[in-house]
Amino acid sequence: MKNNIFSKTWKFLLSIGPGIFCIGFTIGTGSITSMTKAGSMYGMQLLWVLFLSAFFSWVLMEAYGRFTLVTGDTAIYAFRKNLKFGKAIALITVVSITIGQWGALSGILGLTSNAIYEILFLFFDGGAKSKYEYWFVLGIAVVIIITMFSLLSIGRYSFFEKVLVIFVTIMGISFIITMFIVPPTFNEITKGFKFQIPEGKDGNLMATAFVGTTMAAATFIVRPLVLHGKGWGKSNLKDQSRDALSSGILIFFISMAVMICATGAIFGTGKTVTKVLDMVTTLEPLAGRFAVALFMTGALSAGLSSIFPILMVAPIMYSDYKGDKLDLKSKHFKILTVIASILGLMVPVLGANPIAAQIATQVVNVFILPLVVGSIIILINRKKLMGKHKAGLFMNMALVTAFVFSCLISYTGIISLIEMF
Template sequence: MKKLLSFLLAFGPGIFAIGYTIGTGSVTSMIVAGNSFGMGLLWVLFFSCLFSGVLIYVSGSYYLATGETALFAVRRHLPWGKFLAIAIIVAVGIGQWNSLIGILGITSNVVYEILALNFPGLQGSKYWVVLGLAILIIGIFYLLLLKGKYSIFEKVLALFVSLMGLSFVFTLLFVFPQPAEVVAGLIPKIPDVPGAGILIAAFVGTTMAAATFLSRPLFIQGKGWTQADFRTQRNDSIIAGLLIFTISGAIMAVASGSLYGSGTEINNVLDMSGALEPSVGKFAVSVFFAGTLSAGLSSIFPCLMIVPLMLGDYSAGKLDVNSARFKVITGVASVVALSVPVFGFNPVQGQIFTQVFNVFALPLVIASLLYLWNRKGAGLPAGRWLTNGVMAAAFIFSLIISWNGLADIFG
């Protein structure tokens, strides 16, 4: 584990990319998708991870070449830059705070289910226990944020990402869908059933998180990388994309191999552990909860930080983790995060619904990065035709997914 953490810390900013991308939203969406459609939505995951990896690379490379962070550059160089940057901050901020609400709801319910298995007397006090756990979890993370050190955030995320990846990939050794199903799942098609558009939008919203690309230059800045680290930055982007696809694909594959076609409905947190039961028997709940809990905890830090980070980016192009503004806004986010436990919403449905909102800011962010990546006189790498093609495809892809999500919501 020590060697694994050392390896992950060598590619520091990629840890935050995984933290933003794979949370309880990914776990919930992948389990529900595998249960409902088998491997039929693997193509969505593949393209999302491909586009995400390229966009991570582009935003990081732009910073190393120009010294400008994403929103600072949008405000400075794009037509109507100030308006666009503010619109991005509002859209991404709402999406990430929505995600935070769902993440804390799932995480506190996961801890409750673990406690209830060992202490059955808690069953009658679920609301208050879940609320107390949610307050405890968000309180601990807020106190850690007050320390204001990038290295602390990085080490905590590295630990949770390691536990999450090991938990889910381990289960794939026992349950795996048929190879023919995997190949068929790479053929693009949208299932003609109610709710498929919303689930796909949630899929893309959690896998192609706009916050990942916007915050990338800031975390590279915190890591202290310079133009001499172009190759390291590129490798970090590739590894982040591959890990996102591997871990998310493992979750979907396990759910597909265990649940698809069984008629099982996933209505609460404990139902999702059924995806692992055929593979590891009585240890299913423990393994699933360990992975889900790690996924949730690894996403709380980035989601709490995103709004003050974007404001610091917009105003000065700097990583801001020490100011009074950072502490106040993350405190407000911590209170907002308690919405699911306070109002007693269904955490599974709440998590999927909150992930949908992330996809709507995506086209604007991709278009902005595409403009910056082709800005003349910026000293950017030559031969950008391949990245331009992938980014253009990502933009079209995000528009189609957003439209389908809206059609399902209003339909």
């Protein structure tokens, strides 16, 4: 009976494979840091931003997925072929997303290697903490990136999908269980749906970072090639819709669980979390080592599940621009993933604190959103391309609202960066 339940669960998770890939792309240690910091500083006040970001993420995943399955064209290639100034739009999108994701990779690798180091110190008292801390952290980072690159060298999408399913499942279970160990009041959670920007200089910054990490342009642009990698076509439109919805729901609930953990454990105590690892010292006296272990397991799974897709982002963008299928064993795939791996080691090599850079990267990510949203609005409404599958009233209302939201958030991002510097 148990084996039957596990088998059905595993088959269900694999059935939303492209969605799992998108969750891995979207929820990383940068996302966990933003949710944790916001929960510790503002409680649940930014829950409405998270909800809207996850809702629009679902809408955009559905729009890009439907366009690709109906036309057979991937996002960047479709920009080039069908839009005025399409080549410029495609190049701007490729460069912006690649730079943003490579910058995020360095922060994620720095946070993940530091998290492993801190866990070793916490559970094996004095075992790792020493004057050689820098070399321990750097060594861990090198091992992680070499392992991930080696797994990529296997070159089969189905294999990557299974690895991501494992990471994302562990991440989701860890955060959701921890949420129930240190929950805020129900009233605090419901107040989070009230439209408000928290007072203080970081309010705009955190709201923008939430959108940059949850409503990530890279997720929508990469999704079409992932659908191709899965082997889906026009006959899978219903599968695609279910996959997009499942992904959007999981992104919201996993991210909310992290925010709830930070709110229940820290908000109102006068303490502020500036990095994920601060949760260790705050959670341990309150909920014990079990809760700490669960939370850090989730954070590590978030980091590892993001490294995989980010290493692939440049070759995905390259294949998309050229209008080719993603070849996981091609020469350019290996070269671009090697470059990404080397750049990913920058933060550990420099011994820098990745938190501020990570949040700044998330803020910068929102600036490409209006272009990405506006482009799909044009494409999915062309009857010549979409036929009977072109966007209906609900889809258009949601996409236009997403476009307005992305413009407002981009403006807020500019203001927050000016205030930051």
